Amino acid sequence: MPTLFRFLVTLGILAGLAYGAMFALVTFVQPKRGEITIRIPADKVNPKK
Numbered sequence: 001m002p003t004l005f006r007f008l009v010t011l012g013i014l015a016g017l018a019y020g021a022m023f024a025l026v027t028f029v030q031p032k033r034g035e036i037t038i039r040i041p042a043d044k045v046n047p048k049k
Helices: 002-028
Strands: none
Touching: none
16 A cells, blocks of 8 residues: 555656646746748649649
8 A cells, every 4th residue: 555655646746746837837938929921832722633
C-alpha cells in the first residue's frame, strides 16, 4: 500500500506542476495579434485532373 500512496502523490505533484505551468502561461504570456495573408496559387485551389 505505501507504494500505491507514493505513486498517487507523485502523480498529484506532477499534475500540480503541469497545472501551474499552464496557469503561468495563460497569465504572463500575451499573444501577438496581426493580420496574416497567404497567397495560394490557382493550381493548388483548382487542380486539373
